[in-house]
Amino acid sequence: MTGAAFTPNEMMVVAAARELAGRRVCFVGVGLPNIAVNLAKRTVAPDLELVYEAGVFGARPARLPLSIGDPTIVTGATAAVSMFELFAFYLQGGLIDVGFLGAAQIDRFGNINTTVIGPYDNPTVRLPGSGGACEIAINAREVFVIMRQSARSFVEEIDFRTSPGNLGGAGAAATRRRQGWLGRGPTVVITDLGVYRFDTDGEMRLELLHPGATLEQVRASIGWEVRVADGVMATPAPTPEELRLLREELDPGGVYLR
Amino acid sequence: MTTSKVASMHDAIAELVRDGDTVAIEGFTHLISFAAGHEIIRQGRRDLTLARLTPDLVYDQMVAAGVARKLVFSWLGNPGVGGLHAIRRRIEAADQTDGDSAALDRLELEEYSHFGMVARYTAGAANLPFFPLRSYFETDLPVANPLIRPISSPYGDEVVYAVPPLKPDVTIVHAQRASAGGDTQVWGLLGCQKEAAFAADRVIVVVEEVVDERVVRADPNRTLIPGLVVDAVVIEPWGAHPSYVQGSYDRDNAFYLDWDAISRDEERLQGWLREWVHDLDGRAAYLEKLGVERLATLRPGSAPSGSVDYGEYR
Numbered sequence: 001m002t003g004a005a006f007t008p009n010e011m012m013v014v015a016a017a018r019e020l021a022g023r024r025v026c027f028v029g030v031g032l033p034n035i036a037v038n039l040a041k042r043t044v045a046p047d048l049e050l051v052y053e054a055g056v057f058g059a060r061p062a063r064l065p066l067s068i069g070d071p072t073i074v075t076g077a078t079a080a081v082s083m084f085e086l087f088a089f090y091l092q093g094g095l096i097d098v099g100f101l102g103a104a105q106i107d108r109f110g111n112i113n114t115t116v117i118g119p120y121d122n123p124t125v126r127l128p129g130s131g132g133a134c135e136i137a138i139n140a141r142e143v144f145v146i147m148r149q150s151a152r153s154f155v156e157e158i159d160f161r162t163s164p165g166n167l168g169g170a171g172a173a174a175t176r177r178r179q180g181w182l183g184r185g186p187t188v189v190i191t192d193l194g195v196y197r198f199d200t201d202g203e204m205r206l207e208l209l210h211p212g213a214t215l216e217q218v219r220a221s222i223g224w225e226v227r228v229a230d231g232v233m234a235t236p237a238p239t240p241e242e243l244r245l246l247r248e249e250l251d252p253g254g255v256y257l258r
Numbered sequence: 259m260t261t262s263k264v265a266s267m268h269d270a271i272a273e274l275v276r277d278g279d280t281v282a283i284e285g286f287t288h289l290i291s292f293a294a295g296h297e298i299i300r301q302g303r304r305d306l307t308l309a310r311l312t313p314d315l316v317y318d319q320m321v322a323a324g325v326a327r328k329l330v331f332s333w334l335g336n337p338g339v340g341g342l343h344a345i346r347r348r349i350e351a352a353d354q355t356d357g358d359s360a361a362l363d364r365l366e367l368e369e370y371s372h373f374g375m376v377a378r379y380t381a382g383a384a385n386l387p388f389f390p391l392r393s394y395f396e397t398d399l400p401v402a403n404p405l406i407r408p409i410s411s412p413y414g415d416e417v418v419y420a421v422p423p424l425k426p427d428v429t430i431v432h433a434q435r436a437s438a439g440g441d442t443q444v445w446g447l448l449g450c451q452k453e454a455a456f457a458a459d460r461v462i463v464v465v466e467e468v469v470d471e472r473v474v475r476a477d478p479n480r481t482l483i484p485g486l487v488v489d490a491v492v493i494e495p496w497g498a499h500p501s502y503v504q505g506s507y508d509r510d511n512a513f514y515l516d517w518d519a520i521s522r523d524e525e526r527l528q529g530w531l532r533e534w535v536h537d538l539d540g541r542a543a544y545l546e547k548l549g550v551e552r553l554a555t556l557r558p559g560s561a562p563s564g565s566v567d568y569g570e571y572r
Contacts, residue, residue: 031338053372054286054447066511067338069287071504074446075561082448083286083311084380087373092392115369118351120402126349128341130371131312131333135393164396179395180416 006238008192009148009257010246011210014238016100016146016190018044025049026098027091027136032146033100034065035250035257036190042245049078051096053132055086064250087132091139094182099140101133103147105158108224109172109202110145110165110186112137113158120160130162137163142187149191154222166202173202193218195235203227208235260439263491264468267540270490271297274460279427280307280330282379282458283316286449287337288504289432291464292316293497293541299323300535309426311375311450315500315517318342321365322527323535328366330424332375339514343521369403374421376450381423382457388420395419429458432498433482434506436463437471440488443480445563446504455483464492466506478568494541496553507556 006014009032016036020026021044028037028050038061041048050059054069058078065073074080081090090096104127105113114133118124137143143165147153165186166172172185186204189196195208205227206218211234219226238246251257265273275281275298283291295316298306302325308317309330314337320326322344329345336342347353348365370378377389390409400406400419409420431451436442442463444451455461463483468491474481500510520530538544545553 054288055449056447065338066509066514067287069337069447071288071446071502071508071558074504080445080447082452083372083376083450084453087376088391092373115398115402120398122351122354123349124351126334126341126346128333128335129331129369130397130399132372134371134397134399135373135391138393138395160402161396161398167396175396180392180418181395182392 006243007257008210008213010238010243011235012146012148012190012192013039013246013257014242015195015208015210015235016144017242019144019188019190020045020048020098023048023097025051025096026100027051027053027096027140028068029100029102029133031102032256033102034068035246036146037100038064038250039242039245042249043242051086051090053083053086055081055083057081057086057090087135091135094139094141096136096140097142099136099143099183101136101143101145101163103145103153105153105155106145106147106189107155107158107165108204109167109169110189110198110204111158111161111167112145112163112165113160115160115162117159133163137165137185138181138183140183142184145186145189147189147191149193149218149221151221151223156223166198169202193221199227205229206232208233210235211237260437260471260485262438263440263485263488264438265490265492267293267297267464267492267494270462270492271301274462274489275303275428277303278305280309282309282426282429282454284310284429284431284449284451284454285498285501286311286447287314287509288447288449288502289444289451289498290314290316290501291430291432291497292499292501293494294430294462294464294492295320296535296544297540298325299531309424311372312337313342313345315342315514318344318517318521319531319535321345321348322521323531326365328368330368332370332372336514336518340518343518344524344527347524368405369399370406370421371399374406375424376453378421378424379450379453379457381421382425383453386423388422390418390420392418424457426454426458428460428462429454430462430464431455431483432464432503434465434503435467435469435473436465436488436491437474437485438468438491439471440483440485440491441471441474441481442483442488443474443477444482445480448482452482455487461488462490462492463488464494464497466495466497466503468493496545497541499548502556505558507553508558510552510556
């Protein structure tokens with residue numbers, strides 16, 4: 001991006017971190033969510049309790065965790081618990097406000113695929129699978145999705161539903177209630193181009209366009225006719241302090257964000 | 259005074275891991291017994307079913323070495339880095355062309371979510387026929403794995419999903435310390451090692467150090483697995499490298515990054531296995547080859563816990 005003082009990935013992580021303002025307990029996913037949540041903790045949500053599926057409640061990581069089970073999430077944490085306790089009591093018990101997920105494919109209703117590209121029994125690409133994502137999508141009170149946007153990832157039909165979002169659209173909320181899910185599903189999708197929220201019929205709608213991104217770029221990188229909010233706003237650019245935290249503290253090697 | 263269960267890695271694997279077994283080397287990113295995985299490769303076990311939430315590099319290596327027939331798992335990746343390419347070659351279409359005699363055998367998969375795997379070990383440990391959980395609704399996972407089944411509550415009209423018990427023939431865990439009798443203490447991430455150990459028919463504990471039974475008894479809350487269910491204790495400092503041991507050494511992230519390129523190339527990977535597993539006679543040789551300088555960079559600073567007073571009651 002010529003002339004810009006920040007990269008699309010940095011904008012994406014900053015926008016994701018800001019969404020956590022006012023939230024209390026967040027279940028952290030691998031990769032980009034990890035950075036976004038740790039940025040939020042240092043900016044808009046200092047009291048945020050970080051929960052890692054590896055079995056940590058109230059983490060205070062002193063460095064950006066290298067993986068979802070880094071020893072830095074244990075040292076100084078409120079509690080290190082078994083994974084049974086984490087998934088059964090903290091997540092399924094309803095204590096998680098926000099679950100942060102990434103995705104290889106997502107559809108207009110926020111259903112997520114992280115399992116395979118192609119048929120399950122003979123896939124073109126074998127992806128990692130669910131991990132804890134399927135139970136986070138069902139049991140976290142709400143789900144934030146963070147992912148780079150492309151025509152390959154924003155698709156009309158996902159190849160495998162690993163984590164349920166708004167299912168077939170209207171009626172998803174009724175299904176969730178009837179089946180006793182605690183979560184109301186995805187509420188926001190943050191990409192390198194913009195921020196999407198969901199209409200009452202369960203379909204995502206572009207709400208914010210990042211500085212430097214265009215509607216043409218957005219449309220070219222989505223496999224369906226995307227809804228755009230009336231008077232779509234520009235995402236406020238990252239502040240110098242947000243950029244400093246990302247570059248100096250959270251990703252000094254530029255592994256995720258350059 | 260309990261009998262010592264201390265054994266060499268060679269003898270523990272030779273006696274307790276058999277062809278065709280279901281083997282669980284557990285430890286969620288933390289405390290992964292690469293030392294045991296390498297010894298299983300060296301001893302040429304075949305047709306193993308490998309169970310683990312996150313197969314990690316250790317199962318990528320074991321699959322590449324030809325010890326496994328099947329994988330039971332919930333997240334298949336190189337944590338924080340990318341894919342597990344040796345395993346992917348045994349799954350993906352491009353490497354699995356029918357009729358191609360050069361193609362590697364397809365790996366059988368049995369796939370769950372993390373909570374599903376933890377629940378399976380829990381059912382196995384508690385001698386239950388299944389474990390219920392609120393996962394899998396409206397997903398394709400029960401289609402991909404028909405062992406994930408809906409079940410009605412006997413107390414109302416709710417439907418939840420059930421997973422079957424997982425009872426490994428052998429569970430192998432790495433730990434900070436144990437007594438010679440196998441009473442095992444762990445701190446840091448606890449994963450599901452306790453459940454996997456109690457669920458198993460045989461248990462091997464690999465430790466950084468063996469301690470006097472009095473050390474265990476001075477802090478009974480820290481005991482994860484009692485010697486009651488342990489068959490062998492193997493002393494293998496640095497035995498979890500390149501994964502980590504809380505308080506002892508950090509993950510060797512450079513190796514996790516390097517593995518990506520190694521495992522993308524089948525020939526290079528087989529060369530790595532020869533150099534770092536087959537041509538070495540055990541963990542001591544591996545550590546010597548790795549070098550003290552590299553190991554020294556993995557030592558963390560100190561962050562001791564306070565101590566508690568259990569009280570004396572006579």
